[in-house]
Amino acid sequence: MSIVLFRRCERFLYPGADVLATRLPWGRHNDTRQRALDMGRTRLLVVGGVFLLVFVVIVGRLVEITAFASEESGREARRAPKTMVPMGRADITDRNGIVLATSLPTVNLYADPRVVLDPEEAARKTVTALPDLNFGDVLEKLSSDKSFVYLKRYLTPNQQYEINRRGIVGLSFEQGERRVYPHGPLMAHVIGAVDTDNHGIAGLEKTFNDRLTVHPDRSLSLSLDVRLQHIVRDELLRSVGEFRAMGGTGVIADVHTGELLAMVSLPDFDPNGSQNASDAQFNRATLGLYEMGSTFKLFTATAALDGGSARLESRYDATNMVKFSHFTIRDYHPQNRWLSVSEIMIHSSNIGAARMALEAGTKTMREYLDRLGLLRPLPLEIPETGTPIVPNPWREINTVTVSYGHGLAVTPVHMATAISTLVNGGIHRPATLIRRAPEMAESGERVLKPETSRHLRRLMRQVVEEGTGTKADVPGYFVGGKTGTAEKSRGGGYARKALLSSFVAAFPMDDPRYAVIVIIDEPEGNKSTFGYATGGWTAAPAVGRVVARMAPVLGIAPVHTDWTEQPVHSAIVRMVASGAKE
Amino acid sequence: MIRMMIVLWIVLAASVGVGLFLLKHEVQALEEQLAQTNRAIRVTQKGIHVLKAEWSFLNDPARLHRLAARHLGMTPLRPEQLTVAAALPAMLDGLARRLPSATAGRVPLPTPATTRNEREVARGNAGGRSSGTLVLAMRRAVSAVSAVKAPSVEAASNLPVRVIMTTKR
Known part of the structure; x- marks a missing residue:
């Protein structure tokens, strides 16, 4: 258009037109002049072309930016942060x-x-x-x-x-x-x-x-639940105070996933305060190695029943105390008669457990303890974990003492894992502190026959119904468990007065879901316990209180029928578990 | 003619220039605003982060336990306070029989956690009418729970229900 405009106006001349316009006679110089003009025009054309090209590029770019560059401008707008500003360390x-x-x-x-x-x-x-x-x-x-x-x-x-x-x-x-x-x-x-x-x-x-x-x-x-953690800590503090104990440990585990729902070690400390190494920082639950005492009789029974050397009806002679090399094994609640496997558990007979273990044999005992993870280091996510103190060499006398929980020291979390395996149908899953979605739960490893697990549930329930663990019972929840009272080893021997009183439990026994372990370190008997500081008097009531408080929180309704092996809790439990996260 | 054209071009160029200038300013202002908003978002997010920590601190179960016990007279839920929906009708019948005028007509729904009301029932202080009210209200609640929450009748009867009755310390 501009070219048209330029042609129309007379004063505005086409490049070189002024030279041509001067009327000169045709002569020799005419040719050279013409050539010079042509050259000038050509150069002009080339320069014009280059400029045109540059302008086309610029125009193209402009069009691109304005019309097609929505992507880029969008990115600018999206710079608005959508997610939380992360700090340097995750919550x-x-x-x-x-x-x-x-x-x-x-x-x-x-x-x-x-x-x-x-x-x-x-x-x-x-x-x-x-x-x-x-x-x-x-x-x-x-x-x-x-x-x-x-x-x-x-x-x-x-x-x-x-x-x-x-x-x-x-x-x-x-x-x-x-x-x-x-x-x-x-x-x-x-x-x-x-x-x-x-x-x-x-x-x-x-x-x-x-x-x-x-x-x-x-x-x-x-995997921990703040509410359960508080319940365990609260009840444990009460027990430790009541029995003027040195400390205590409480663990709740989900028997089907291996998740630890609560893990308390007392005394504890405030991590917000200044940190100085002290007894309070010692994690008794994972680092503390203890000879657990009679709670190990459950594992003896497991080895005997699953290994096939005993049946529930088998009877053992617990008439007199047993002398084995320089050890004398006696009973705390002597019955002085032949006892069945159930009765050995109910009365917590050392003699019976020792005879059961000897019958099962050292090899079987070791194998089952190993299957339950009691001879291996604790596979837990925190660095403070203990490795069991296993008798080495393992002689027959060790089999005898281990049968009632002496001579082999494990951590409380070891116990939680082993008890979970005992009651969940016989599947061993390592304990974990990290939450697992139900479908992500480890498949675990079958180490016991389902039949054995059923027997063990019955035995544990009987201990609470009519044995040493009656104080742990909570009506409607079918708590089952086993008491343990170990004398702590002191410089080669055992201290009579320094006890480690424990109670290992699981509930509801018709369809076990949670394992609860409470251990009280050096409790002193008082008037309310008639001077006793044993597991049945100190740790069992604490377990009972924990169960009574945690079950309503988890929405497990009590069932007021007699205990059978038929799972009556299952429907409810499953609904709660599958429902919204509590 | 040619002058007109020149003027036209000058005006055009000037207006484009001014337009561009204004546009640029506007964009700058918007960018400023965006940056400011982003800063504000970050500040707010930081605030939320801190408040979350405080929320968690204030929700420390030990603290809640202490406060609830001191100011509301609450105690931890006991197993006896928990039942399944299927067991409720029988329980309510028993409760209704024990109380006088259990058949009041218009009854206000008590809010689930008004502990005072329930505490009075437990103490036996509550008048007959209000107890009957409570029974009826609980019945309604049971049917409502069964209707809403459970996919089937069997499922409804297995739903855990918290019957919060009275805790006298």
């Missing part, structure tokens, strides 16, 4: 998503002493702003020749303001994070701790240090 939650450990933003105060003009003045100002700092320390730090020194970590906004207000040259703030455990001591042993640089140094914080820092936006979901 840890319980199985229901309740935060157990989280990182909160905070500010650290540091100084560059080389920039500080007057260390004394700066130190004085700093101390007036932060009265909890020591003047001497601050002065020393500010007078050093380093280029970076922390003065105080985790400042509150108020403290930050106070420092800012004084405008001290050389002091700066650093954005930091602080690991916070909202539930304090409740899960202290499981979760562990981090150091000042937020590196895990204990518990799950250590094991999952990489996982927590690589995916800070994905929280780690544990």
Whole structure:
């Protein structure tokens, strides 16, 4: 169009037209002039072409940006963050998503002493702003020749303001994070701790240090349930206080998945406070190796029944105490007669258990203890795990003592796993602290016949119905279990007064779902127990109270019928389990 | 003519220039706004993060236990307070027989967790009418639960129901 315009106007000349327009006679010079003009036009054309090309490119780009570049502008708009700002370390939650450990933003105060003009003045100002700092320390730090020194970590906004207000040259703030455990001591042993640089140094914080820092936006979901944890801790605190014990342990396990729903070790500590190594930091549940005492008779019965050397009706001579090399085995509740397998459990007869184990044989006993995971290190996700103390060499006398729980030390979580295996139909699944969706549960390994598991359930129920464990019964829930009272070994011998009283249980016994272990370390008998400090008097009532409190929380209704082996709880239990996460 | 064209072009160029200038400003303002909103989102998210921690802290079961016991007179749920829906009608019949005017007509539904009301029933302080009210209300609740929550009658009868009756400390 512009070309048309240009042609029409006369004063505006076509390039070279002015030269041509001058009327000159045709001569020799005409040819050269013509050639020069042609050359000029050609060059002009080339330059014009290049410009045109450039403009076409620009136009093309413009069109592309305005009309087709929605992708790019969209990306700009999508820069709005959709997900939570991740901190440097992922949260840890319980199985229901309740935060157990989280990182909160905070500010650290540091100084560059080389920039500080007057260390004394700066130190004085700093101390007036932060009265909890020591003047001497601050002065020393500010007078050093380093280029970076922390003065105080985790400042509150108020403290930050106070420092800012004084405008001290050389002091700066650093954005930091602080690991916070909202539930304090409740899960202290499981979760562990981090150091000042937020590196895990204990518990799950250590094991999952990489996982927590690589995916800070994905929280780690544990198998533990805050409510159950509280119930166990509450009841255990009560028992430890009541019997003036040194400490205690409580574990709840899901017998079908191996998940630990609660794991308490007392005494405990507040992970938010200053950390100094003490007895309180010792995790009795996973690191404490104990000779469990009579609770091991269940495993003796398992070996005998599953191995085929005994049947429920088999009888053993418990008339007199047994001398075996330099050991004398006697009964705590002597019956002085022949006892059936049931009666050995009910009356917790050492003699009977020893005879049962001898009949089964050392090899069988070892094999079954190994199958139940009692001779192997604890396969748990935290670094603080114990390896069983196994008699080496294993002589026949060891078989005898192990049959009633002496001479072999395992951790309470070992017990929880083994009891789960005993009652769940005979399938061994390693314990875990990480939540597993029901369909993700480990298939486990069959180590016992289902028949044996059924017998064991009956035996455990009988102990609670008519044996040493009556105090653990909760009407409607068919608790089954076994008491244990071990004398703690002290310098080669056994201390008469220092007991380890325990109760291992599972419920509901018609369709076991949860295993509950309570161990009380060195309880003292009192008036209410007539001076007894045995498992049946100290640990069993605690288990009963835990079951009575946890079952309603989990929505398991009591069933008021006589106990049979027919599962009456199953329908309810299954509904609760498949329903919304409780 | 040619002057007209020049003026036209100048005006066109100027208006495009001004338009572009305004557009650019607008875009800048929008970008500013976007950045500001993003910053605000981050601040809010941080706030939520901190509040979540606080929420968890305040929900510490030990603390709730203490507070509920002190201010509401509550105690942990006992197994006797739990039953299945199938067992409820019989329970309610028994309860109705023990109480006088159990057949009141218009009855307000008690809220499930009003412990005061229930506590009074337990203490035997409650007047006949309000107890009858409670029984009727529970009946309604049972049928409602069965109708809504359970896929079948059998399933309904196995639904765990928390009958919160009275805890006298």
